Amino acid sequence: MMGTAYVCKLGILPDEDCWSVLRHYAAFAERQEEEREKLKKIGMELAKKCKGLPLSAKTLGSLLRFKKSKQDWQDVLESDKDIQYSKAKYEYYIMHDLIHDFAKSLGENECFTFTTKDTMNAQEPSCSRARHLSLVVVVEEKCMNIPSFTYKAKSLRTLKIVGGGQIPKVSSDLFLRLTCLRTLDLADSYLEELPKEIGKLIHLRYLNLSAARFRELPKSVTRLYNLQILILERCSNLCKLPKGIWGLVNLIDLDLSECLRLCYLPEGIGRLSRLRSLSDFIIGGVERGGRGCKIGELKDVNFFKGILRIIGLGRMENGNEAKMACLKNKQHLRALYLYFNQYTGVSRVDEEVYDEEEEKEEKEEEVEVVDGEDMLSRRRMEDVLESLQPHPNLEILSINDYPGVVFPNWMSSPATFMNFSNLVFLELSECSKCKQLPPTLGKLPSLETLVIIGMDKVKFMGVEFFWNR
Template sequence: MLVQTMPFYRPSCLSSDDSWSLFRQVVFPGDQEQNASTELVRIGKSIVSKCKGLPLAIKTLGSMLRYEMDEERWVNVLKSELWDLKQPQHEILPALELSYKHMPIYLRRCFQALSLFPKVDSILKNEVMKLWKVLDLLDCDGSDADDYKAERLCFMELVDRSILVHDRDESYRLHDLIHDLACFLAGETFYRFEAGTSTEIPENVQYMSILSVPDYVKYGEFPITPCSMRAIFAEGGGNLRNAEPLFLKSKKLRALDLTHIFVEAFPDSLLGSLKQLRHLSLNTCLDKQFTLPSSLFILYNLRTVDLRCNYNKVSLSGIGSLINLHTLPVFHIRRCGCGYNIRDLRNINNIRDLDIYGLDSVSCVEDANEARMQNKRNLRSLELDFSCARKICKCTPLPTPGSIPQDQVLERLRPNHNLGELKIRHYKSHVYPYWLGCASYSKLFRVELLDCEFQQIGVLGGLPSLKYLVLDSMNSMECISSDVFRRSAGYKGFPSLTELSFRKMSVWSEWYVHDGEFPCLRTLWLVVCPKLRSLQFVPFLSLSEFYLICNDNISVFPASPNLRTLEFRRCSNLRSIGFEHSLNPVQLHHSSSSTSEEVSTLPKLTTLALNQCPNLTAVVPLPSLTTLYLSNDLRGEILHRMLNDHPSLESLSISELEVAGISLEQQSLPSLRRLRIGWCDHLQYCDGLTGLTSLQHLEVMDCPKLTIHDVHSLELKTLIITNMFEDESENNED
């Protein structure tokens, strides 16, 4: 082994001017600097000089002082004793600790909790917020909505302070030095248990994360947790043979989350001694019959029970005694001893989200009435599934009652008026419950109906706040019209609906819409509605997104002046897009007396996707089109037409087309910046490609017969070419 001495590493530093520029950019967003006094600017420059050109220190302090115009506070930062640390390795830490000391108290606890995560490239926003919720670090009124709002605001405040830096999607980065500070400030209050740590847990630990289960624990016992423990949170995976040491002394435990760890044995009596437990998450074996410890059902302070398991193999009988529950595992009703009886819901009135499966197994109508759904004022989301739960357990089946009409069960499960989301599945009756559609459900914003035998939807038009409606596999619904439900001459149905989705509607053929209905509709999905013959878009003046997938009857897509996104997939009979019935498509296409803006009936369309539309022959001019996707079974003439005369087109994707060649012209595509060609087995040439002077990104994949010459003459930022003609194969990315 070769060992050599390396010089002490110091992070790269900014010049004085660059340091002030970075600080000013962070602390004075927009034109806020003009509101700052000369003295404040002088103090700011002095603070920046103490950061010694270190970008992390400058950005963190700048984020802390953002929007803060109090000179006294800036002076306090400038004269803080923390700047006097002498060790060179602590050059950044004074600025970071200053940022911490100026946090509100509630945010300090949330920051310290970040020490429970390992040093990794990124952490997920939802994982951080879940941790705060499990640890009960934020004081809220107890509602899930307020909890989520508080957690999200705290998270964004840490982002604003540059403690967390957005990486991609829902991932954020936590700088190693900031993580070190969180660990230092957390002291023994927060503790990470992982491979390589001590076999003993410090006595003052209150919050512990389990990042991994070391071998000595897998084959032995977990170290005994101290009596000060309040919460245990499993972040890593593994198996734990005996969980008894987790509970032996931890009588004040409030949260136990073992979602990522499989525990082979639960000590029944010890679990029952955790009287203050509020949150319990367990991971049970999917392949075995599993019985929860009976002592679980005397933990009256429990708010959350979360099980990662096969619910058909877990007995939850007795859960009705947990009257303070906010969340509950899926409520399976079975005609055996291990399932729920719907009467168990009688006193669980603080529940927020509830999924009830197996409603076809309800023994009598009175049982549904005893659930007392109207007493659950905090219930926000409700799913009612009328399928019959499968019999997998070994329990002796209970006597099968006579058939209970499902409409009588649904009528008695009327929820409280505070409900926000409702889903009904496998309901085998065409009778709507009296309560569904009542205007008194003023907070109901989402409804999903799946495999139900309702024959109309007009009754839902009276819900004043309904924004999202999904109809899936409604195989008794042939014609949709609100005529039979119109309450008065001035009645306008679905006043707030913004997104409407029809899926797998096997017999639906007619849809009648009246003027004034759906005034706010933005997005419409028609997926596998094979018998629908025509579309009525005149009333949908607000529609901006439309998706038609798997339809063999619709031949004409009418005008829609505000449409911005349009997708057709597997529409074998579609012939024209955007033409008024009074216009001749051939004459319109060849017209030279009108500009495209004057002729087009889709003037705002920016995104168009065509896939497997073999009979499409006419598309109106699209003056605003910026993104175009073409794939699978399109006629040569429509393909040529779509590739020309789009001055605003910026992105073009061509895939799985059975053509030998395509032509692209610079004068027709002056704005094209991104081109993607893929999986065209017969494509041999692409004329005009090297003449596209605006092109910046080119991707060609799996076109084995295609050759491209002089591609390097293009000034590309990204070039990816794979599986082309052998002489031209390359794979580059700048």
């Protein structure tokens, strides 16, 4: 008996319903009322971008669940990647099971994971079709080489070293043969030398060399014009980056965290116009023989997101030079750390500890120097900080080793500093010449954490400090 089939075609959701789904999965109701007010407008804009797709709203809401700040939500709104991901996920779910199984089968014989013990105790595996390869290094093996079969995987797109073993040297043949690599992850392998043949990997998009032990990168790295992410964090011996780094025209992320021997960045860093994340900007100057970049190179790089540390502000000549950084225009910057000290090490581990007698002698010497060159230097640094006013979207601000006597007007003026409505963390560290705190601190509406270190000349805090507490 033949029956009649009725097809019920579901339409798309209205924007209001999309917002309802999104806020449910973003745990919107669990947030404080003040936080909800800040996020509601952005959330409704995000709901519109879901184009009525319920699963898109669900996926996007889940993504936003652990994003706490207004800037986090704003970043998602301004980046279509997360929206496209949620739509792609929706399209994936409506694929027929058979098609999905077929797609899954395509990955067989292309993705491999081996431990180093596997490669030593078994017959050499065949990886000629491999596209993605992970090598898990057994910690007990203090020193090893990349297995020979890896060199035969000429179609390899991803090579990742996992574990805590050491691979001090990589043969140049590896880079001459694996020219199709898009991702190379040698993090924590303690690489002592990077062959110049790395420049042959012209398709490389991602390069992670964290904790490597080499002193410098080969100049051939600057030929990797497709590279988007370069991670050099914890490369404690790294002294300099190669000239011509501006050749990495597609670079969007450069991580130099804890590269404590890196004295300056090379000229041309400002030409990396696509840069979105730069952990450390280390200023060159007269003390470095005039080598290195000036802070003005930050002028046209306006799409920074996340954290930026500017180190070596004491090398700057005047406020006009500082003003060229145009920090006011960097509206996507989340956290700004300013270091006036001349050394690049951010850690306090190596600082000397003075006893009370030595401190007393030091203070007596300071009292004697009330004018002359020292006074001019202080005023110059006050002018520098005055010219480094950031965008009010900032959430974290840290000022370290500031040698001035007074804080800048943009921190002391209620009309200006109260506009920093997103600021939740403020640190004033070793600003040892300052005698009073900015009177506006109590008026910052969102401030949650205030850290004050090494400001011995501050003797009291006025009632204005407790205005908003």
